[in-house]
Amino acid sequence: MKKFVRIEDVGQSFDTRNGHFVALRDINLAIREGEFVSLIGHSGCGKSTLLNLIAGLTRPTEGVLLCAEKEITGPGPDRAMVFQNHSLLPWLTCFQNVHLAVERVFGNRETRDALSLRTTMALHMVGLSHAMHKLPKEISGGMKQRVGIARALAIKPKVLLLDEPFGALDSLTRVHLQDELLRIVAATSTTTIMVTHDVDEAVLLSDRIVMLTNGPAATIGEILHINLPRPRDRMALLNNPEYAAYRSAVLSFLHHRHGHPADLSNHDTGANTEQSPLKLVNAS
Numbered sequence: 001m002k003k004f005v006r007i008e009d010v011g012q013s014f015d016t017r018n019g020h021f022v023a024l025r026d027i028n029l030a031i032r033e034g035e036f037v038s039l040i041g042h043s044g045c046g047k048s049t050l051l052n053l054i055a056g057l058t059r060p061t062e063g064v065l066l067c068a069e070k071e072i073t074g075p076g077p078d079r080a081m082v083f084q085n086h087s088l089l090p091w092l093t094c095f096q097n098v099h100l101a102v103e104r105v106f107g108n109r110e111t112r113d114a115l116s117l118r119t120t121m122a123l124h125m126v127g128l129s130h131a132m133h134k135l136p137k138e139i140s141g142g143m144k145q146r147v148g149i150a151r152a153l154a155i156k157p158k159v160l161l162l163d164e165p166f167g168a169l170d171s172l173t174r175v176h177l178q179d180e181l182l183r184i185v186a187a188t189s190t191t192t193i194m195v196t197h198d199v200d201e202a203v204l205l206s207d208r209i210v211m212l213t214n215g216p217a218a219t220i221g222e223i224l225h226i227n228l229p230r231p232r233d234r235m236a237l238l239n240n241p242e243y244a245a246y247r248s249a250v251l252s253f254l255h256h257r258h259g260h261p262a263d264l265s266n267h268d269t270g271a272n273t274e275q276s277p278l279k280l281v282n283a284s
């Protein structure tokens with residue numbers, strides 16, 4: 001399959017009041033069309049910085065990022081972002097919030113009816129048909145987040161970017177929305193890149209988990225291929241030994257092996273032995 005998003009030799013530095021700060025260095029990653037990739041790493045390592053670069057909200061200080069063979073030079077409708085805090089306009093209904101995005105992208109080439117249909121379909125996909133004419137203050141946190149996902153998907157992006165989309169939700173709502181996202185991503189085959197702190201979420205949803213080393217100058221430490229068959233069922237996976245092994249590989253990286261790749265080579269990962277169902281790939 002095609003490499004759809006390509007990140008080549010990317011570095012990101014910031015000039016701060018305390019001097020030059022290198023947040024990311026030597027990031028190389030190619031993501032296939034339809035692939036679900038999670039970015040995981042300790043707080044402050046640079047996950048959002050990397051996602052913002054893919055979104056085109058910032059430009060790299062080194063290297064280049066490409067989406068569908070075109071250099072990413074700014075935000076565009078081919079990439080839609082969902083933030084942890086829904087960022088809905090409070091004076092607009094759910095329908096109007098989604099419609100605004102639909103109008104911006106398709107407004108000059110589709111009829112009013114077609115725009116409304118796109119909006120309605122997107123809200124239907126996230127199970128919010130019944131609440132589409134409510135204001136954000138009239139719905140729950142989980143529902144707001146679903147509107148954010150509907151808004152992102154309604155513009156039919158080539159890449160869906162999720163920055164800890166369920167981070168602010170209670171665990172039951174979170175589980176429910178993860179299952180919805182699994183279903184939606186399977187139905188739409190959208191290429192998805194998600195920042196998360198949640199190991200179970202990453203294993204359940206991902207084709208690959210990209211583990212970042214600690215900052216400053218964070219880079220990719222390891223990449224874990226999740227070869228669990230789809231569709232995935234959370235309950236069935238609970239007693240699956242492969243699931244448990246993937247989970248412990250990520251936890252082990254986060255707890256013991258989150259240093260820079262040069263430091264990591266001193267450790268026995270224990271994960272890419274013949275007995276292991278895991279395929280750990282050294283990113284370098």
Ligand SMILES: Nc1ncnc2c1ncn2[C@@H]1O[C@H](COP(=O)(O)OP(=O)(O)OP(=O)(O)O)[C@@H](O)[C@H]1O
Pocket residue numbers: 014015016021023041042043044045046047048049050215
């Ligand atoms: N605009 C900026 N100016 C200066 N430093 C920045 C800027 N943006 C991010 N940083 C720094 O870059 C590093 C990475 O930040 P980033 O927000 O990407 O981390 P993160 O992994 O997403 O963290 P968290 O998991 O806590 O959300 C941090 O040290 C942060 O302080």
